[in-house]
Amino acid sequence: MPESATPASPVTFPPAFLWGAATSAYQIEGAVREDGRTPSIWDTFSHTPGKTAGGDHGDIAVDHYHRYRDDVALMADLGLTAYRFSVSWSRVQPTGRGPAVQRGLDFYRRLVDELLAHGIKPAVTLYHWDLPQELEDAGGWPERDTAYRFAEYAQIVGAALGDRVEQWITLNEPWCAAFLGYASGVHAPGRTDPAASLKAAHTLNLAHGLGTSALRASMPARNSVALSLNSSVVRPFSQDAADLAAAQKIDDLANGVFHGPILHGAYPQTLFTATELITDWSFVEDGDLALINQPLDALGLNYYTPALVSSADADTSGPRADGHGSSAHSPWPGADDVTFHQTPGERTEMGWTIDPTGLHDLIMRYTREAPGLPLYITENGAAYDDKPDPDGRVHDPERVAYLQGHLAAVRRAIADGADVRGYYLWSLLDNFEWAYGYEKRFGAVYVDYATLERTPKSSALWYGQAARTGTLPEVQSIQ
Numbered sequence: 001m002p003e004s005a006t007p008a009s010p011v012t013f014p015p016a017f018l019w020g021a022a023t024s025a026y027q028i029e030g031a032v033r034e035d036g037r038t039p040s041i042w043d044t045f046s047h048t049p050g051k052t053a054g055g056d057h058g059d060i061a062v063d064h065y066h067r068y069r070d071d072v073a074l075m076a077d078l079g080l081t082a083y084r085f086s087v088s089w090s091r092v093q094p095t096g097r098g099p100a101v102q103r104g105l106d107f108y109r110r111l112v113d114e115l116l117a118h119g120i121k122p123a124v125t126l127y128h129w130d131l132p133q134e135l136e137d138a139g140g141w142p143e144r145d146t147a148y149r150f151a152e153y154a155q156i157v158g159a160a161l162g163d164r165v166e167q168w169i170t171l172n173e174p175w176c177a178a179f180l181g182y183a184s185g186v187h188a189p190g191r192t193d194p195a196a197s198l199k200a201a202h203t204l205n206l207a208h209g210l211g212t213s214a215l216r217a218s219m220p221a222r223n224s225v226a227l228s229l230n231s232s233v234v235r236p237f238s239q240d241a242a243d244l245a246a247a248q249k250i251d252d253l254a255n256g257v258f259h260g261p262i263l264h265g266a267y268p269q270t271l272f273t274a275t276e277l278i279t280d281w282s283f284v285e286d287g288d289l290a291l292i293n294q295p296l297d298a299l300g301l302n303y304y305t306p307a308l309v310s311s312a313d314a315d316t317s318g319p320r321a322d323g324h325g326s327s328a329h330s331p332w333p334g335a336d337d338v339t340f341h342q343t344p345g346e347r348t349e350m351g352w353t354i355d356p357t358g359l360h361d362l363i364m365r366y367t368r369e370a371p372g373l374p375l376y377i378t379e380n381g382a383a384y385d386d387k388p389d390p391d392g393r394v395h396d397p398e399r400v401a402y403l404q405g406h407l408a409a410v411r412r413a414i415a416d417g418a419d420v421r422g423y424y425l426w427s428l429l430d431n432f433e434w435a436y437g438y439e440k441r442f443g444a445v446y447v448d449y450a451t452l453e454r455t456p457k458s459s460a461l462w463y464g465q466a467a468r469t470g471t472l473p474e475v476q477s478i479q
Contacts, residue, residue: 010471011411018121018422019467020082021075021444022379024128024172026058027431029088031065035103038094040130041140041181042434045188056437062429062447068111074445074454075428076118078464083120084378084424085111086128086172087157096132096149100156108157112164123167123378123424125228126154126211129177129187136189141177141200144283151210155218162219169300169378170211173230174204174258179331186325186435194333195279198257202283205261209292227262228300228378231255231366233358237310237341246311246338249274253332254307263370265293275334298421299366300378303359303406305352308341323352325435349383349440354402356409363413363420374419380406381426383433383440386457394446397475399459404475407466425463429454 026042046057064071075083089096091104108124115122127150135146154170162168171177180187183197191197212225232254236247252271260267266289272281305323322340324331332338343353359380366375382402388394407423414420430443438449444460447453456464465473 011408013411013470014414014421015470016421017470018082018376018424019080019463020084020121020123020422020424021080021428022084022424022426023064023428023431024086024125024130025088025091026061026128026130027427027433028062028064028429029091030058030060030063032059034065035091035107036094036101037088037091037104039133040088040090041133041136041188042130044133044136045190046432048190051190052435053437053439056432058432060452061432062449063452064429065107067452068107069114070454071429072111072114072118072120074456075115075120078456078460079468080120080464081467082123082167082422082424083115083428084123084125084167084169086125086130088130089127089153090130090132092156093132093153094134096135097152100160105157105160108161112161116164121167122165123169124157124161124165125169125172126150126157127170127177127207128172129181131177131189140182140189140191141203142182142193142196144203144206147203147207147210150207151214154211155214158215158218162215162223166223167298168215168219168223168225170208170215170225170227171204172228172378173302174201174208174227175230175254178204179253179333180324183333184324184327184329184331186327186331192327192329194330197331198275198279198281198333199283201257202281202288205258205292206288208262209294212294212296213291224297225294226296226298226300226376228302229255229258230302230304230379231259231362233303233306233362233365235306235308235343237308240311242311243309246309246335249335250307250309250332250338253335259366259369261289261292262296263293265289278333296370296373298374298376299370300376301362301366302379302426303362303377304350304380304382306343306355306358306361308343310339310341312337312339323350348398348402349385352382354382354405356405359406360409360413360416363410363418364416367413367418372419374421376421377410377423379424379426381442381444383442386430386441386446388446388448388455392455394455394457396457396459399444399457400462401475403459403463404472407472411472
């Protein structure tokens with residue numbers, strides 16, 4: 001039976017399974033100049049003409065900084081049991097170094113207290129792409145010192161919130177931070193230097209390792225430390241040797257560059273070979289891999305769509321149809337001999353193919369890659385062109401079907417032996433979608449950007465019913 005089909009009997013999840021939603025600071029908070037916060041690279045990037053759709057930025061976003069109590073009440077009304085949010089580094093440390101601004105930390109203290117008062121488990125992500133601009137001015141993620149600044153920041157936040165927050169994530173999608181930020185330039189800070197992007201990836205790995213140690217030194221031992229990877233499900237176009245080699249190259253650049261050192265203490269040798277004309281990797285210093293390879297308590301996986309690749313034809317100029325934004329520069333250093341193909345099937349508003357089998361494959365891969373390590377789906381969701389009907393209701397049956405199919409894939413992976421302990425829908429709210437501005441709506445809750453009024457969509461009601469019952473409702477059950 002196809003995974004997207006409605007199951008014949010209820011799909012039941014384990015009783016302790018977490019039903020969550022996720023957001024990130026710059027996408028929802030607004031209040032960019034309040035309580036001591038200074039610009040991050042996304043403030044700078046989004047205010048640079050031509051970098052975001054419509055010149056959109058996160059100055060107000062959806063004003064979560066002032067509306068967080070209402071947003072937490074909304075989560076509780078829906079029946080969510082967990083909420084993953086990120087901390088704005090420059091709200092806590094305006095220059096990216098030195099003592100904390102307590103007014104900034106106080107916001108997150110209030111948010112955590114509000115969540116706990118409503119019985120919702122907080123999960124804190126320390127870094128979701130909003131590097132303080134002063135650290136970028138000093139070299140950014142290609143600069144080794146940034147990893148040590150991150151560890152200092154991790155210690156500050158861990159000490160402030162670690163008595164009440166048990167789930168911690170160091171980095172969200174370091175691939176995007178390194179390669180969209182420093183290679184293709186479609187994300188902040190908008191640099192297009194392949195060698196710098198590989199150096200940034202290593203610094204991010206080092207930041208994770210140092211940050212993990214800093215967190216553990218600053219908070220109770222019961223707390224869980226993880227990171228969230230947007231690991232790609234890379235499939236070869238054919239079983240020809242050239243296509244298999246292309247898939248291996250993209251797998252190394254998407255996955256191995258992070259999980260190699262983080263989970264196994266080594267970078268793939270094939271990654272070094274693929275990128276040898278770009279860098280000699282001399283920035284990897286003695287002892288770095290031991291610092292990076294810290295034991296994890298869990299691993300977060302973010303999944304949206306698989307990748308289909310082949311060896312490039314003679315008349316192709318490199319991987320441009322990869323779903324990661326339009327740029328003359330590739331986010332795949334050393335992979336100009338690889339072509340990305342649009343996978344067949346229905347697509348979301350992002351143009352991404354809907355394929356729940358990819359999520360199942362990803363979960364099972366990391367069940368093998370890191371046996372015994374608990375997994376969380378820390379992002380999964382879809383963008384659609386949602387609009388209110390004349391009665392003000394927002395029906396999004398496509399998203400309901402998307403969630404049903406992917407959650408069924410998660411449950412099948414659990415049945416196949418995977419230790420998946422929770423799912424965080426991306427996203428709780430429509431929000432600032434990075435370079436796409438406010439054009440793409442991922443939220444289960446509709447936001448009227450003129451009034452900032454929130455309206456739960458059909459998908460939010462469907463997901464809330466799943467959270468309350470631990471089973472997947474019929475796709476047609478929410479009207």
